[in-house]
Amino acid sequence: MEYTIQKLAMLAGVSTRTLRYYDQIEILKPARINSSGYRIYGQKEVDKLQQILFYKELGLHLDKIKEIVNAPSFDAVTALNDHRKQLLDKRSQLDRLIENVEKTIASNEGRMVMKDKEKFEGFKQKMVEDNENKYGKEIREKYGDEAVNKSNQKILNMTESEHEEITKLSEELHSTLAEAFKTGDPSSQLAQKAADLHKQWLMFYWNEYSKEAHAGLAQMYVDDERFTAYYDKEQPGTAEFLRDAILIYTGMRP
Amino acid sequence: MEYTIQKLAMLAGVSTRTLRYYDQIEILKPARINSSGYRIYGQKEVDKLQQILFYKELGLHLDKIKEIVNAPSFDAVTALNDHRKQLLDKRSQLDRLIENVEKTIASNEGRMVMKDKEKFEGFKQKMVEDNENKYGKEIREKYGDEAVNKSNQKILNMTESEHEEITKLSEELHSTLAEAFKTGDPSSQLAQKAADLHKQWLMFYWNEYSKEAHAGLAQMYVDDERFTAYYDKEQPGTAEFLRDAILIYTGMRP
DNA sequence: ATTGACCTTCACGCAACGTAAAGGTTTAAA
DNA sequence: TTTAAACCTTTACGTTGCGTGAAGGTCAAT
Numbered sequence: 001m002e003y004t005i006q007k008l009a010m011l012a013g014v015s016t017r018t019l020r021y022y023d024q025i026e027i028l029k030p031a032r033i034n035s036s037g038y039r040i041y042g043q044k045e046v047d048k049l050q051q052i053l054f055y056k057e058l059g060l061h062l063d064k065i066k067e068i069v070n071a072p073s074f075d076a077v078t079a080l081n082d083h084r085k086q087l088l089d090k091r092s093q094l095d096r097l098i099e100n101v102e103k104t105i106a107s108n109e110g111r112m113v114m115k116d117k118e119k120f121e122g123f124k125q126k127m128v129e130d131n132e133n134k135y136g137k138e139i140r141e142k143y144g145d146e147a148v149n150k151s152n153q154k155i156l157n158m159t160e161s162e163h164e165e166i167t168k169l170s171e172e173l174h175s176t177l178a179e180a181f182k183t184g185d186p187s188s189q190l191a192q193k194a195a196d197l198h199k200q201w202l203m204f205y206w207n208e209y210s211k212e213a214h215a216g217l218a219q220m221y222v223d224d225e226r227f228t229a230y231y232d233k234e235q236p237g238t239a240e241f242l243r244d245a246i247l248i249y250t251g252m253r254p
Numbered sequence: 255m256e257y258t259i260q261k262l263a264m265l266a267g268v269s270t271r272t273l274r275y276y277d278q279i280e281i282l283k284p285a286r287i288n289s290s291g292y293r294i295y296g297q298k299e300v301d302k303l304q305q306i307l308f309y310k311e312l313g314l315h316l317d318k319i320k321e322i323v324n325a326p327s328f329d330a331v332t333a334l335n336d337h338r339k340q341l342l343d344k345r346s347q348l349d350r351l352i353e354n355v356e357k358t359i360a361s362n363e364g365r366m367v368m369k370d371k372e373k374f375e376g377f378k379q380k381m382v383e384d385n386e387n388k389y390g391k392e393i394r395e396k397y398g399d400e401a402v403n404k405s406n407q408k409i410l411n412m413t414e415s416e417h418e419e420i421t422k423l424s425e426e427l428h429s430t431l432a433e434a435f436k437t438g439d440p441s442s443q444l445a446q447k448a449a450d451l452h453k454q455w456l457m458f459y460w461n462e463y464s465k466e467a468h469a470g471l472a473q474m475y476v477d478d479e480r481f482t483a484y485y486d487k488e489q490p491g492t493a494e495f496l497r498d499a500i501l502i503y504t505g506m507r508p
Numbered sequence: 509a510t511t512g513a514c515c516t517t518c519a520c521g522c523a524a525c526g527t528a529a530a531g532g533t534t535t536a537a538a
Numbered sequence: 539t540t541t542a543a544a545c546c547t548t549t550a551c552g553t554t555g556c557g558t559g560a561a562g563g564t565c566a567a568t
């Protein structure tokens with residue numbers, strides 16, 4: 001069986017550029033060149049390419065691979081052992097890096113004050129606009145203009161510390177929800193705590209609370225794919241789980 | 255305190271080339287240029303350089319760092335969190351790599367072929383990923399997400415003995431097919447046995463069997479050169495032969 | 509005045525290709 | 539039979555973060 005460059009590329013899942021490059025650096029030459037100057041590869045080249053790709057997957061550099069596949073006398077095990085050491089070094093280096101990054105994040109989060117008033121104001125403005133664009137029409141239809149305006153007003157009047165509280169609440173809700181989801185039981189204590197956090201979070205946006213509205217919103221989370229996508233981002237099924245927890249929390253379902 | 259380029263380089267432990275580069279990519283410009291065209295840095299630049307080097311140590315790319323240090327509104331914590339995720343991904347990838355390298359070393363040292371299970375474990379993950387990348391879209395379009403996910407799940411849950419069975423089946427299929435091909439008759443007993451073996455093999459990947467899907471796949475073997483190349487490796491025309499045998503086997507053609 | 513330590517701006521090199529551009533060849537359909 | 543699509547070729551620049559000259563101006567000390 002003979003292959004033109006594209007056939008071989010397709011077969012092996014690499015680009016034609018890669019094959020030309022391999023030809024150029026003399027790691028894989030075609031079996032022959034036909035009368036039109038086309039590269040023609042045979043079965044031997046297919047096998048060799050597979051070897052090359054195998055070593056490449058192991059993360060070796062092309063010049064090392066070249067040594068291995070071109071010189072049968074070359075000791076592949078030695079090369080692999082060297083490579084292994086390099087990888088282990090790389091990993092411990094990565095571990096240190098991750099540790100440092102996490103420390104930096106922690107210390108930054110601790111004193112993460114959004115003292116940049118403009119940023120905050122801009123953010124608030126955008127929040128209202130986004131809310132309007134995404135859900136404005138249907139929410140207005142459902143709850144009336146006045147309620148929506150009041151809600152928007154509430155967001156705009158939010159102080160910096162309130163905003164911090166909301167952010168914290170929101171984070172707590174998400175982590176609690178993630179934990180609760182693992183239990184699989186929407187009536188579990190954790191799940192009910194999540195529902196309660198959700199209510200608290202909601203109260204920053206709503207002027208009045210009603211069980212029915214809360215349960216209705218929970219259903220909306222499941223029905224509307226935009227909400228579902230948001231809640232299911234980490235774990236599919238989370239939106240449904242939250243709805244069930246809220247239905248129990250509000251007593252709409254035993 | 256003012257610094258020429260080398261003074262600052264010494265102070266910070268970087269090369270002058272680095273500082274010129276940072277000037278060029280507009281990440282750190284000198285405070286001013288003196289009458290002879292020399293770069294002159296001030297205290298502010300020293301501080302900024304320290305910041306830059308700090309983030310660099312955390313492994314961030316210069317363009318991210320540029321965003322962080324040049325735009326005070328840019329959220330460093332978000333960037334760091336993104337970065338952290340990338341690092342974690344990198345590490346698990348590295349872990350898999352190390353595992354594979356070690357297995358390859360072990361199998362090479364023992365002068366034995368990598369045992370099926372080990373090889374299989376290392377590549378199961380990749381098998382699913384590759385499958386997704388190569389055929390995911392078209393197959394998902396054809397058979398729906400659920401079928402594909404189930405199939406992937408099936409591969410991942412495959413036990414060693416199942417894998418051995420598959421390997422044996424696959425070998426038997428290939429030899430039977432090669433024999434049958436010699437007869438040239440896709441309705442021959444041997445060819446029909448090959449089709450049956452193919453069905454059995456398929457059942458390891460599919461949850462439900464249907465004649466239509468089986469016949470459809472056979473046609474795909476002919477239409478898609480990646481499959482064709484695989485089956486025609488020994489004898490060109492084998493893919494077509496298999497398709498015809500399957501069409502007869504499934505009763506889609508008398 | 510000269511030396512040597514500074515400074516400047518090009519500009520190539522590195523790994524492993526991606527991505528045009530410009531032009532020849534093969535294949536299939538019109 | 540013409541022609542368009544789909545191949546193929548070589549050439550060459552871009553990618554990241556600088557290292558490393560080269561060619562030439564500036565400054566302080568001898």
